[in-house]
Amino acid sequence: SVPGWLCSSLSRARRPIRPDMKPRHLADFGQKAVCRQARATLNLLAQGHVHALLRSFGSRCVSSEGEQAVEQERALTAAARSQSWRRAVALLSELCARQSAVGDASCSAVLSVLARVGHWRESVRLFGALQQDGLTLGLSSNNALIGAFARGTQWTSALSWLAAMQQNPAGMPRPDRVTYGTVVGACARGARWQVAIALVQDMGSPGSVGMSSAALGAAVTAQERSSQWHWSLLLLQRAQAAELANTIIYNATISACASGAQWEHALSILADMHHICAESSVISFNASMHACAASADWAHSLLVFGQMRQRSVRPTAITYTALANAFSKGELWEASVSLLSDMEVGRVVPDIVCCNAIVTACAHGGEWQVVLELLLELKRLGLKPNLTSFNTALSSIGAGTWEIVVHLLQDLRSEELQPDVVTYRNATSALLRGSAMAASIACFREAEESGLGGSRLHSRGSVFDFHDLPVEVARALAGAALLDHVTQRAAVPGNATMNDARDLIFIVGQGAGSEDHKVVVGPALLEMLQCELHPPVMAYLDPINAGRLHVSALSIRAWAEASTADCREGQRLDFLSDASVLGMAAESDDRKK
Numbered sequence: 001s002v003p004g005w006l007c008s009s010l011s012r013a014r015r016p017i018r019p020d021m022k023p024r025h026l027a028d029f030g031q032k033a034v035c036r037q038a039r040a041t042l043n044l045l046a047q048g049h050v051h052a053l054l055r056s057f058g059s060r061c062v063s064s065e066g067e068q069a070v071e072q073e074r075a076l077t078a079a080a081r082s083q084s085w086r087r088a089v090a091l092l093s094e095l096c097a098r099q100s101a102v103g104d105a106s107c108s109a110v111l112s113v114l115a116r117v118g119h120w121r122e123s124v125r126l127f128g129a130l131q132q133d134g135l136t137l138g139l140s141s142n143n144a145l146i147g148a149f150a151r152g153t154q155w156t157s158a159l160s161w162l163a164a165m166q167q168n169p170a171g172m173p174r175p176d177r178v179t180y181g182t183v184v185g186a187c188a189r190g191a192r193w194q195v196a197i198a199l200v201q202d203m204g205s206p207g208s209v210g211m212s213s214a215a216l217g218a219a220v221t222a223q224e225r226s227s228q229w230h231w232s233l234l235l236l237q238r239a240q241a242a243e244l245a246n247t248i249i250y251n252a253t254i255s256a257c258a259s260g261a262q263w264e265h266a267l268s269i270l271a272d273m274h275h276i277c278a279e280s281s282v283i284s285f286n287a288s289m290h291a292c293a294a295s296a297d298w299a300h301s302l303l304v305f306g307q308m309r310q311r312s313v314r315p316t317a318i319t320y321t322a323l324a325n326a327f328s329k330g331e332l333w334e335a336s337v338s339l340l341s342d343m344e345v346g347r348v349v350p351d352i353v354c355c356n357a358i359v360t361a362c363a364h365g366g367e368w369q370v371v372l373e374l375l376l377e378l379k380r381l382g383l384k385p386n387l388t389s390f391n392t393a394l395s396s397i398g399a400g401t402w403e404i405v406v407h408l409l410q411d412l413r414s415e416e417l418q419p420d421v422v423t424y425r426n427a428t429s430a431l432l433r434g435s436a437m438a439a440s441i442a443c444f445r446e447a448e449e450s451g452l453g454g455s456r457l458h459s460r461g462s463v464f465d466f467h468d469l470p471v472e473v474a475r476a477l478a479g480a481a482l483l484d485h486v487t488q489r490a491a492v493p494g495n496a497t498m499n500d501a502r503d504l505i506f507i508v509g510q511g512a513g514s515e516d517h518k519v520v521v522g523p524a525l526l527e528m529l530q531c532e533l534h535p536p537v538m539a540y541l542d543p544i545n546a547g548r549l550h551v552s553a554l555s556i557r558a559w560a561e562a563s564t565a566d567c568r569e570g571q572r573l574d575f576l577s578d579a580s581v582l583g584m585a586a587e588s589d590d591r592k593k
Contacts, residue, residue: 077109085113104138111144115151123148139173143182150186158186159195177203181214188222196222197231200238213244220252229260236269247273251283258291263300266291270304282313289322298323298330315346317354324357333365340377350381356388363396371396372404375411387417394426402439405430409443421452425476432479433532444483462502467509467547471524478506478525482537485553486560504551506539522549535562 075091092110107130114123127145131137142165149158162183165175180203187196196219203211216239223232236253239245250273257266266288273280285308292301301323308315320339327336336358343350355378362370371393378385390412397405405427412419419427424447431440464481466474485504508522522541529537529551538555542548 077105081109085110085117085119088113104136104140107135107137108140108144111141112147115144115148118151120148120152120154124152136171139176139179142173143176143178146179146182146186150182150189153186153189155183155186155190155192155195158183175209177209177212177215180209181212181218184215184218184222188218188225191222191225193219193222193226193228193231197235200235204238211238211242211244213239213246213249216244217246217248217252220249220256224252224256224259227256227259229256229262229265232256233265247281247284251281251287254284254287254291258287258294261291261294263288263291263295263297267300267304280311280313282308282316282319285313286316286318286322289319289326293322293326293329296326296329298326298332298335301326315348317343317348317351320348320350321354321357324354324361328357328361328364331365333362333367333370336361337370337374350383352378352383352386352389355381355383356386356392359389359392363392366396368393368396368401368404385411385415387412387420387423390415390417391420391422391426394423394430397430397433402431402433406439419447419450419452421447424450424452425473425480428483429476429479432482440479440483444480447480463505463507465507466521466525467507469521471520474508474521475524475528478528481506482551482556482559485556503553504556506549506551508547508549510547519546522547525549533559535559 075087088110092106111123111127114120114126124145127137127141127148130141142161146158146161149155149161162175162179165172165179168174180199184196184199187193187199200211200215200219203209203215216235220232220235223229223235232253233256236245236249239249250269254266254269257263257269270280270284270288273284285304288304289301292298292304305315305319305323308319320343324336324339327333327339339358340350340355343354355374359371359374362368362374375385375389375393378389390408393408394405397408409419409423409427412423424443428440428443428447431443462485464477466477469477481504506525508519508525510519526539526541526549529539535558536555537559538552540550542550
């Protein structure tokens with residue numbers, strides 16, 4: 001049930017309208033924030049408060065009243081509807097300058113258009129200045145003010161103003177369904193799903209304004225953004241009972257189910273839409289496919305895709321992204337690649353998100369050659385690879401292909417992209433798999449110098465705690481721990497210190513925190529150390545504590561020397577700027593000779 005304090009907050013809310021001011025009424029900050037009169041506020045907007053985009057209309061003002069003032073108000077409303085906020089503000093300035101009776105519709109139109117184009121603060125200030133100038137602002141202007149709060153994600157201010165309207169001080173208008181719907185929308189933008197539910201309950205209480213489709217749709221959206229899919233289903237049932245359910249509410253509920261990986265509920269709602277003859281849009285199908293993809297159910301995703309074609313709903317790039325995600329989790333990389341030709345036939349222009357989903361599917365399938373071909377295909381499609389594209393490609397590179405890792409890092413920088421933590425982890429792991437010791441150390445040190453290494457986050461000396469990490473992260477950090485060990489020992493004068501090095505201990509856990517209490521980190525690290533590294537690194541589980549993995553320091557040294565020798569003498573890597581690493585590689589080669 002909804003906590004009682006949320007319901008009572010509607011009548012007790014007293015939060016500040018602005019974080020830097022504490023006015024009792026919105027008109028109070030007309031003195032402090034902008035000016036004393038609405039005309040001065042509009043002049044300030046015109047002179048550059050909003051990027052100096054207005055010209056002075058004072059010379060064109062005339063003193064006649066009547067039809068011309070009415071015509072100006074009509075032009076103001078038309079300008080606001082067409083998003084021409086400069087023209088709307090200028091016309092309102094003219095009306096104030098001639099001291100005409102400015103209607104509430106004109107004020108609300110200007111307030112709304114300012115908020116819609118991103119100037120919600122100016123909309124709030126203009127409301128305060130108009131109010132202080134003596135204008136009686138009606139329900140439309142108050143709703144526009146709350147809409148400005150919503151645009152600025154100021155849900156507490158929107159809730160406070162609703163509470164003030166409920167108390168009706170100094171002739172303030174009483175709230176209506178639009179007021180409530182706008183406040184619920186503000187809560188949705190702020191991910192305040194409990195408050196959104198409380199507001200809907202207040203609307204449906206006896207003597208209140210009654211529920212509306214807009215408010216219910218906004219409340220469902222709030223549940224979607226907070227992954228509260230079960231509340232979305234309850235709100236949908238309430239909308240259906242009140243005969244207020246529409247396509248927007250259905251779509252928002254399906255999206256909420258998708259965020260919770262509830263594909264059965266999503267498909268059931270989609271079927272209900274068809275049964276009651278509600279209009280199924282491409283958003284309905286896309287959200288249902290995303291729900292199936294989140295549950296790794298590629299078969300139902302494909303089924304929904306077929307239903308789209310049967311109902312002549314044209315798919316979009318988002319549609320194919322959902323399909324690619326589903327195929328990726330089903331390890332169907334060939335099907336993902338085929339989507340590109342299907343999009344070309346259907347004249348659907350792919351975007352970078354869709355292409356990255358296809359690249360991810362191929363990477364999960366271990367098809368690194370196909371991944372590289374897809375990166376080239378991106379350029380043919382006129383798309384620029386982003387950091388996700390390169391990170392995914394780096395994660396797919398197999399053993400023995402460390403040169404490709406270097407080229408990918410070079411291409412990444414040529415695209416004016418900056419590596420992140422994932423980039424360095426994937427690159428280091430790929431270089432380790434390719435037995436490129438010098439390159440691995442250089443990449444590792446570059447990450448450390450950039451503050452993106454992260455290998456010491458869970459370390460205590462020679463003990464590294466990986467038991468609460470995902471397998472892929474643990475593998476990457478285990479490789480970084482090996483490199484850290486090698487570089488630290490190489491920095492100590494005298495090679496004899498390597499013989500005295502202590503073994504590393506990896507805390508891998510015994511599966512208490514994993515699904516079904518299955519041990520996953522330990523076996524994955526053992527496989528990496530003994531099967532993927534060449535030569536293998538000796539490691540064994542502690543006979544007393546199976547959650548601790550011992551890694552031989554001597555074995556690490558042998559692996560480091562052998563891997564360094566594999567980098568041929570004189571070979572230069574553009575991204576390797578650390579001279580000591582290159583010197584260590586050359587020195588190792590000399591010893592081998």
